[in-house]
Amino acid sequence: xxxxxxxxxxxxxxxxxxxxxxxxxxxxxxxxxxxxxxxxxxxxxxxxxxxxxxxxxxxxxxxxxxxxxxxxxxxxxxxxxxxxxxxxxxxxxxxxxxxxxxxxxxxxxxxxxxxxxxxxxxxxxxxxxxxxxxxxxxxxxxxxxxxxxxxxxxxxxxxxxxxxxxxxxxxxxxxxxxxxxxxxxxxxxxxxxxxxxxxxxxxxxxxxxxxxxxxxxxxxxxxxxxxxxxxxxxxxxxxxxxxxxxxxxxxxxxxxxxxxxxxxxxxxxxxxxxxxxxxxxxxxxxxxxxxxxxxxxxxxxxxxxxxxxxxxxxxxxxxxxxxxxxxxxxxxxxxxxxxxxxxxxxxxxxxxxxxxxxxxxxxxxxxxxxxxxxxxxxxxxxxxxxxxxxxxxxxxxxxxxxxxxxxxxxxxxxxxxxxxxxxxxxxxxxxxxxxxxxxxxxxxxxxxxxxxxxxxxxxxxxxxxxxxxxxxxxxxxxxxxxxxxxxxxxxxxxxxxxxxxxxxxxxxxxxxxxxxxxxxxxxxxxxxxxxxxxxxxxxxxxxxxxxxxxxxxxxxxxxxxxxxxxxxxxxxxxxxxxxxxxxxxxxxxxxxxxxxxxxxxxxxxxxxxxxxxxxxxxxxxxxxxxxxxxxxxxxxxxxxxxxxxxxxxxxxxxxxxxxxxxxxxxxxxxxxxxxxxxxxxxxxxxxxxxxxxxxxxxxxxxxxxxxxxxxxxxxxxxxxxxxxxxxxxxxxxxxxxxxxx
Numbered sequence: 001x002x003x004x005x006x007x008x009x010x011x012x013x014x015x016x017x018x019x020x021x022x023x024x025x026x027x028x029x030x031x032x033x034x035x036x037x038x039x040x041x042x043x044x045x046x047x048x049x050x051x052x053x054x055x056x057x058x059x060x061x062x063x064x065x066x067x068x069x070x071x072x073x074x075x076x077x078x079x080x081x082x083x084x085x086x087x088x089x090x091x092x093x094x095x096x097x098x099x100x101x102x103x104x105x106x107x108x109x110x111x112x113x114x115x116x117x118x119x120x121x122x123x124x125x126x127x128x129x130x131x132x133x134x135x136x137x138x139x140x141x142x143x144x145x146x147x148x149x150x151x152x153x154x155x156x157x158x159x160x161x162x163x164x165x166x167x168x169x170x171x172x173x174x175x176x177x178x179x180x181x182x183x184x185x186x187x188x189x190x191x192x193x194x195x196x197x198x199x200x201x202x203x204x205x206x207x208x209x210x211x212x213x214x215x216x217x218x219x220x221x222x223x224x225x226x227x228x229x230x231x232x233x234x235x236x237x238x239x240x241x242x243x244x245x246x247x248x249x250x251x252x253x254x255x256x257x258x259x260x261x262x263x264x265x266x267x268x269x270x271x272x273x274x275x276x277x278x279x280x281x282x283x284x285x286x287x288x289x290x291x292x293x294x295x296x297x298x299x300x301x302x303x304x305x306x307x308x309x310x311x312x313x314x315x316x317x318x319x320x321x322x323x324x325x326x327x328x329x330x331x332x333x334x335x336x337x338x339x340x341x342x343x344x345x346x347x348x349x350x351x352x353x354x355x356x357x358x359x360x361x362x363x364x365x366x367x368x369x370x371x372x373x374x375x376x377x378x379x380x381x382x383x384x385x386x387x388x389x390x391x392x393x394x395x396x397x398x399x400x401x402x403x404x405x406x407x408x409x410x411x412x413x414x415x416x417x418x419x420x421x422x423x424x425x426x427x428x429x430x431x432x433x434x435x436x437x438x439x440x441x442x443x444x445x446x447x448x449x450x451x452x453x454x455x456x457x458x459x460x461x462x463x464x465x466x467x468x469x470x471x472x473x474x475x476x477x478x479x480x481x482x483x484x485x486x487x488x489x490x491x492x493x494x495x496x497x498x499x500x501x502x503x504x505x506x507x508x509x510x511x512x513x514x515x516x517x518x519x520x521x522x523x524x525x526x527x528x529x530x531x532x533x534x535x536x537x538x539x540x541x542x543x544x545x546x547x548x549x550x551x552x553x554x555x556x557x558x559x560x561x562x563x564x565x566x567x568x569x570x571x572x573x574x575x576x577x578x579x580x581x582x583x584x585x586x587x588x589x590x591x592x593x594x595x596x597x598x599x600x601x602x603x604x605x606x607x608x609x610x611x612x613x614x615x616x617x618x619x620x621x622x623x624x625x626x627x628x629x630x631x632x633x634x635x636x637x638x639x640x641x642x643x644x645x646x647x648x649x650x651x652x653x654x655x656x657x658x659x660x661x662x663x664x665x666x667x668x669x670x671x672x673x674x675x676x677x678x679x680x681x682x683x684x685x686x687x688x689x690x691x692x693x694x695x696x697x698x699x700x701x702x703x704x705x706x707x708x709x710x711x712x713x714x715x716x717x718x719x720x721x722x723x724x725x726x727x728x729x730x731x732x733x734x735x736x737x738x739x740x741x
Contacts, residue, residue: 002208004199005062007072008032009214011054018050022057035061043084046112053077055213059084066208069165069190071198073216074373075342078191079109082161085189086135087113091158095137098164098171101339106163107137117153119146121578128714128722141481141510144173147180148428148478157186164337165190165201166366168442169410172418176425178205179440183429194369197409204442218376224388224395227349243349243391244273248281250347251302251328254387259344260321263330264371266351266362268518271304271330278302286326288313291519293565300325306332308515310574333363336370345385346375352393359397365405410442419444420455421483424464424474432468462488472593480586482509489543494596496539500606500616501556505549507586508579508610513548515571516555520563529559555613558633564678569613569629580611581711588715600712600733604649607708620649620656623703624694630677631691637672638665646703650734653701666692702730709733 004027013020022035038057040047052060055076059068063084070081086093095110097103100120107118117133119142131153138146146154160181168174181188182205190205192198202210230246230253247263247270255261265271272291279285284298289310303317303326318339320326335341348371351362363371368388376384390398422444426434435452438444459465464474464484477487490506505513520526533553537544544550555573560566568574584607590596591603598606605619612622613629618636621627627635638660639646647655661668669688673679679687706726713721713729721729 002066002202002210003027003062004202004210004212005058006030007055007058007211007213007215009216011215013037013051013053013217015049020051020054022054024054024058044087044113047080048112052080053217054215055211056080056084058211059209062211063209065187067188067190067205068209068211069192069195069198069202069205069207070211070213071192071195072211072213074193074340074370075376076193076213076215076217078163079106081191082106082163082189083110083113085161085187086159089158089187092131092153092156093135094143094157094160095135096140096143096160096162096177097137098140098167098174098337099339100139102163103137103139105340110135110137119143121145121582128719140167140171140174140177144177145481147177148425148481159187159189161189161191163191164193166192166195167337168201172415172422172443175441175443176422178442179437180429182206182440183437193373194366194406196366196406198406200410201442216376218384219382220372220375220384220386222372222386222388224390224399226395227389227391230389240270240273241277244270244277247274247347247349247389248277250387250389251330254347255328255345258327260324260327260342260377261329261345261347262335262341262343262371262374263328263347263349264336264363265330265332265349268306268308268332270349271306271332272518274330275302275304286317286320288567289519289570290565291522302326302328302330304330305335307334308518308571310568310570312568312574333367333371336367336374341374342377343374343384344377344381345387346371347387347389348372349389349391350393350398351391352398359393359401361393361398361401365402368402369405416451416455417483417485419447419451420459420485421477421481423452423455423459424470424478424484427465427470427474428478459484476589476593480507480582480589482507482586489547491595492543493540498539499536499553500602501553501609502537502540502544502549504583504587504606505544505547505552507583508552509547511552511572511576511579513552513555513572516551516560516569516573519566519570520554520560523563523565525559525562529554529562533557533559556609556615558614558629558636560613561630561633561637562676562678567630573613573629576613577611577707580607580708583607583610584708584711585715588712601649604704604708604712604733607712608649608705611705611708617645620646620651620703623649623701623705624653624656624698625701625706626694626697631687631694634669634672634677634691637676638668641668648703650702650704650709650730653695653698653703656703657695657699660695662692662695702726704730 006025008023011021011023020037022037023032025032038052038060040050040052043060055072059081068085070078072078082095095106097106103118103120107116110116114135115133116135116137117131119136119138121139121142136153188205195201198212227246230250232242232245251261251263275285275290276292279294284301285294286300286303305314305317318341321329321341348368353360372386375386422438423434426437430437438447463471477484486506486509493503533550536553537550555569584603587598587603591598605616608619608622609616612632614622614632621632621635644659666688669691670684673684673687709729710721712733
């Protein structure tokens with residue numbers, strides 16, 4: 001291992017007036033050494049502050065070349081570290097992060113120094129646009145898919161920055177990318193705020209320089225106390241409600257009026273209970289889509305940020321908190337690893353219990369440290385505050401666990417499902433010498449021989465490997481990223497000749513689809529709706545419940561329409577647009593392989609159904625621009641009552657209007673909204689008007705989503721599709737005479 005430096009907590013840094021000092025020691029000699037902070041002018045005049053901070057200065061002094069690892073608290077200036085790492089390297093540079101939010105943030109920061117292209121997979125169409133930037137900022141997944149498919153832009157990579165490198169214990173796809181870089185001597189930099197046993201990672205990536213920072217740019221004051229010390233009312237006897245009562249009290253009593261505060265809860269259901277209590281206390285709630293009904297008639301004072309909140313609502317909440325119109329935020333741990341939202345104060349509830357004789361914490365100690373990283377706003381407040389509330393254990397025990405969190409060895413688990421894909425990747429990258437690829441990974445180099453033998457027998461018996469080579473079936477899995485186990489489940493469902501949407505669920509293996517029932521389970525018709533869905537899955541068996549196919553079908557059947565608390569589909573269901581495009585490409589490839597032969601209209605209908613949550617027969621309704629999930633299912637109900645199917649995907653919108661009685665449509669929409677969606681009269685009337693306005697605005701259009709149509713055109717015609725007008729593209733795809741008029 002190369003040089004290891006420890007940045008001491010006594011280091012200092014201030015913006016106004018510029019000043020501070022850099023104190024560090026080496027791994028071998030613990031004696032403190034001091035160096036002056038580096039002037040920004042000495043590095044690059046575009047740096048927006050006069051002095052590099054202690055961490056950045058230390059990296060500037062000691063990094064020469066090769067691989068590096070930097071472990072430092074959140075907001076310690078790791079983005080500039082990335083620039084210092086990249087700046088003297090030729091060729092294309094890549095910065096990769098776990099979430100799209102972080103990717104977009106880093107792209108903005110790096111554009112100060114470089115021309116930047118973004119690759120998030122947000123639009124599959126981006127892969128058809130030539131990369132021109134010096135730097136590509138990408139999600140882990142998008143980088144790996146580019147590597148597997150030998151995309152043009154990855155051929156020129158000289159270095160890669162891996163942000164949040166500790167995610168490799170949870171995101172095995174990160175191991176693949178790092179192993180790829182190590183094998184090809186692509187220089188890499190790992191960045192982390194919470195990396196246990198960093199020496200082990202430094203050794204694996206062959207780091208020439210490792211910096212571990214005890215210095216924090218904003219001082220942190222931690223207060224650990226039992227949750228039971230906080231007051232609760234006697235309104236509720238339910239234990240979760242009592243916990244929520246105390247947390248709501250903590251949110252307001254432990255903070256000052258003008259402070260930004262994030263309260264982290266270990267479970268989503270607890271966060272929703274807390275929000276429901278806020279409603280009872282007449283506190284304004286920003287969330288629109290909740291598991292309970294509420295009127296948004298008060299100025300928002302509080303919001304809940306978690307993976308189940310619809311994408312648009314999450315972005316509104318983040319914007320409000322960032323800009324200061326919202327100061328109280330409840331969140332799950334996804335916020336700690338996602339978008340950067342610094343706060344003055346964080347409150348963290350930690351549940352403690354014993355399992356098999358060992359004390360466990362939820363969230364775990366690394367997550368707690370990551371959450372604490374949100375406390376402190378550099379340049380605004382000198383101190384950040386952390387309140388850790390323990391439940392089920394003492395503060396003393398938790399402090400002991402937290403103190404040793406970063407000293408514990410990294411726990412990497414062998415996932416046999418992922419191992420099956422890693423073996424195929426080994427064949428892709430190294431041919432028959434696939435085991436050599438596994439030795440370069442962090443986790444799978446430790447795989448037991450018997451596990452590897454089991455996986456190989458499975459892959460050979462199922463036809464993924466033949467005579468030491470990958471079969472077309474295996475190449476399909478590698479290129480699309482579908483683990484063979486999921487592909488086999490898809491083939492099983494295909495053989496049962498079930499509904500197309502039930503069959504394809506395993507192809508969307510990255511989606512959990514586990515959030516919908518939380519929002520509908522208390523609805524009047526839930527039991528009836530659930531039994532309806534269960535009936536459709538009767539042939540499928542337990543596996544359709546294990547992967548939440550039932551919740552996926554609940555959504556695509558449009559049953560959410562009857563639940564007025566759902567204004568937008570929750571969680572993953574709110575941003576299936578990108579997945580629909582990836583699925584479209586997969587269906588085209590499956591058709592080429594002869595596995596599942598579908599015509600263009602069938603494939604396009606499926607993509608529309610997935611994106612908008614409509615049954616395939618009514619998928620063309622989603623082609624009305626701006627229609628959305630709820631309104632499309634409203635129109636579907638009108639047509640169902642008349643026993644009419646809409647025109648097929650790609651037809652003229654006017655063909656649909658000819659089927660509707662526009663004279664009575666308004667009153668019919670209003671009636672359905674009142675009877676089935678339980679809207680009060682004025683809201684129903686207003687909503688009906690909006691739907692009619694959408695139809696009128698689209699009367700000269702086509703019943704097809706623009707992005708889905710363009711994606712299909714690109715997959716079929718290549719870049720030529722960009723040069724075609726919508727009607728020209730539709731004519732080529734559908735070969736329909738109406739498009740020539």
